[in-house]
Amino acid sequence: MVLSSMTGFARSHGASGPYTFEWELKSVNAKGLDVRLRLPPGWDELESFAKKRAGEVLSRGTVYANFNVKRTNALSTIRINEDVLASVVRVAGVLAGKIDAVAPSIDGLLSIKGVIEVVEPESDETEDKAAKDAASSAFDQALTQLVEMRQREGTALGQILLQRMDEIEQLAKKAETAPGRKPDAVKARLAEQIAMLLETSDRFDPDRLSQEALLIAAKADIREELDRIASHVAQAREMIAKGGPVGRRLDFLAQEFNREVNTCCSKSNDIELTNTGLEMKNVVEQFREQVQNLE
Structure with a gap:
């Protein structure tokens, strides 16, 4: 066996279906092993896998693992929440009869929180599973590089x-x-x-x-x-x-x-x-x- 430092850095990239992603690992000195992950929403299940794999090859050090992912060829769409808009117009009409005010403009109505909603594209379960498997493999690659650098x-x-x-x-x-x-x-x-x-x-x-x-x-x-x-x-x-x-x-x-x-x-x-x-x-x-x- 060889000696291993507790400091190191590694990065890996990957892609699967509409997803492209990147792992960035950095380790520093510590009394024990502490793996700290930053994962985007919807990718939390990678945490248990990453901590288990790190524990199999590392004994000490604080490991910071950042995971960034982007979804390509899938655009978000804008949708007007008709119910919220109708409520706003109704309230505006009631107030117009009580106070002397300028009628609300279109851009003013649309700027009210909740009137416009950004709808993310629907995900495909098969694509998501394949992407998470690929992300796990990319983590293994980054972890291997980290171990090699520490050695x-x-x-x-x-x-x-x-x-x-x-x-x-x-x-x-x-x-x-x-x-x-x-x-x-x-x-x-x-x-x-x-x-x-x-x-x-x-x-x-x-x-x-x-x-x-x-x-x-x-x-x-x-x-x-x-x-x-x-x-x-x-x-x-x-x-x-x-x-x-x-x-x-x-x-x-x-x-x-x-x-x-x-x-x-x-x-x-x-x-x-x-x-x-x-x-x-x-x-x-x-x-x-x-x-x-x-x-």
Whole structure:
């Protein structure tokens, strides 16, 4: 399986009998799958079909589906509602005997709401059914194009995510080999700090200070965090290679990356190691932002 982005766009056209139509699909990021359709009156039955088909091939994303249809070679006709017109004329006659007013003109009568009706051409049940079947097929075409576009973007995102993993791995190795992590360097810093404390007071117990120094050195070690970061890198690469809807899992992994890097920074007592941790934190944030686009 390949990775898939949640963003994409597709359009398809079709025709059947007197109808011509167009589907326009657009998808954006979302926590789950939400299909929102805009259908003209009389085409509502396409909604259940479209949502079912989208659910079969998509896992996440908000999909906006707009359907436009036109009916050719069938003209609307104008009809005068005789009953409404007769009522209007009758009322006009009654008022004419009570008030001094100009008799109503033809264009004035026709402008009254309800006097003129626009009659749509009668539909043919067989033609309508054929058109809806054709519209369903056109939706499938647009949906296929949308999936293909999302997969192309997902493949590109996968390459970017693998680059971020390479960067994190390189920074983790840099942190592991930082001069400040070497035992001699740690010992020298602790000895210097202890010496400064002993100079300020003679009430310190040297043996107790040595024990505290060992405890501080153990707490400052980031070996465990580096091992977990290496494990997360391996998991991320495996998920990206496997593909499919792994966006949520990678998002969780990004949170784990962030937790380990923060711990490395908090334990650091060396400026070079701190800077390396901050670089890694920046890469992890870039990884997390890109993962938000994956299905």
